[in-house]
Amino acid sequence: MSENILEVKNLRAYYKVLKGEVKAVDDLTFNVRKGEILGVAGESGCGKSTLANTLISRKPPLHYISGEVRLLGKDIMHMPSEQFRKMRFRNISLIPQYALDAFSPTRRIKQFISDLVRDHGIKADQKFMAKVVDRLRLVNLDESVLDRYSIELSGGMKQRIILTISTILDPEFLIADEITSALDVSSQRYVATMLANFRDEGIIGSAMFITHDLSILYQIADKILIMYAGNLVEIGPTDEIIKNPRHPYTRALIASLPQVGIQYKDHRLEGIEGTPPALLNIGEGCRFRFRCPYMSAKCEGSPALENVSLDHQVSCWYWKEVESDVSA
């Protein structure tokens, strides 16, 4: 078995607000192996981006509560911020959501890049820029883009530049938060594929690909983690999660996906009734229970993460019943 790049154990991170605590990341346990792309999926407000922020930078009101996070064997939750700063960009890199809008409208791409890397203590000298140009070629952009302004570029081109810059120092771990969401379908395919190619070529070690779109994860992720209301509900190999989900939520989510070939006349899809619970001061129990067909008194208690197989874990009291229930 190959080594783990990232190990997360019972991680909790809450937003502390006047009215109490918003439990946006609550008891998450998972690993990311070397060379693996972990897809993280869930609905808006389920804690996907909070998870990314917890790993990279915890700014108030977001607070780390408990649990362990080891990146390359080092405990990054208790590391002095100066020391962690040195790891950022070099060992761990984040492409935040809406990074597309972060370009300065008054700076050329070249200037923007040098401003950015200077912040990390790197000089944008000729050697560095030559590397940038090399990498841009990999995403099919030529060096003329460096002299352009961001408004002259399409969303797909900007996202490719961002992907190039974030990975320029060959980080062992890349967190990509909704990098395909604002793009057209064709650019989506290109950018997502590029990320997987970067992994294949060893430019990045492993990645965490956060999206609300399960069908993109099916294309490029090795493993998928499903979050619901701050909890991890299921994690496992991509094919297992998509073809044979064990958690009632995962199952309902996949069943609600419109796909080419399914038309309302032939097969009526069903969504999930209700909405996710508010996470403010949320108590014990399975958070999906109010929308779940399997709900019983047992669900008032929080289910543990159980092994379906070696790589596949699920957090549900009734996963065995879900498994045998073909009709659901």
Added chain:
Amino acid sequence: MSVPSSNDSILSVRGLTKVFYSGVFRRQATVAVKDVWFEMKPGTILSLIGESGSGKTTIGKLILKLIQPTSGQIIYKGTDIAHLKNKEQLRDYYRKVQGVFQDPFATFNPLYRVDRIFNMVYSSFGLDQGKKDEQVREVLESVNLDPDRTLGKFPHQLSGGQLQRLLIARTLLMDVDILIADELISMLDASTRIGILNLLVDICKSRGMSILFITHDLNLGYYISDYTLIMYKGRLVEKGDTKKIYENPVHPYTKMLFESVPDIHRKWDRSEEFLPEHVVQEVREFYAANEGRGFEDVEEEHTVLFSDR
């Protein structure tokens, strides 16, 4: 002015073109929509699919008369809407043709409670107020909202899905003929999306409404629509029966779209080189090879733009 309308369509778009001018002395021309033809029939859903900048939203805005066409006609029940000038005529038009848009949080006035939004429908369109409360409750129930838990609330107290349902309820109250749904569910989560789609299908079929469903998402388009229009750079490149287009795409742009849509039953072939920019060249070659052909039917209810020259 009355124009003979073809067979059973409620709205026909004929040779619609919109050019935007910008720059110093408005010298820069951008052709947003060029020579677009299609028909909308009662009780059917037409999806208008295209990527950003393809002109799909512009078509929606032209039909809603938010902008004026450069040339071409939009004929609603025998009348070219370009000729609707005075307030009365416009009000009558908007009573029957309405739009709902992508961002539900931007659509509502944050200071107005839900009941006020419905009251405004009555006052601005001069509807009979006699059965107002009853009617409002009825339409709310038909979009699966609980009137007691919705009326009296402010927009921020409702979820995105609930707000989109409210907008649809509003159009039901007015009993519209044509609904322009521009990226209506793009901001909603997967589990709530499908409920809105099913709702649209149900009201379309039960009330004989005609819906123009503008989207960039082919999966959604396939699920909901009877007919499909594919837009590329302001041109309608392929149109017809949804299943026929998806089963047998002819235009290189349509093919490229179908190859890039993520599907949970089929993985992308990562060994083949895929580049969105390639399609520009492919389309050019396709047009050059078919020069002089224009729009042609490839089968019944399936038309393709073979060349733009």
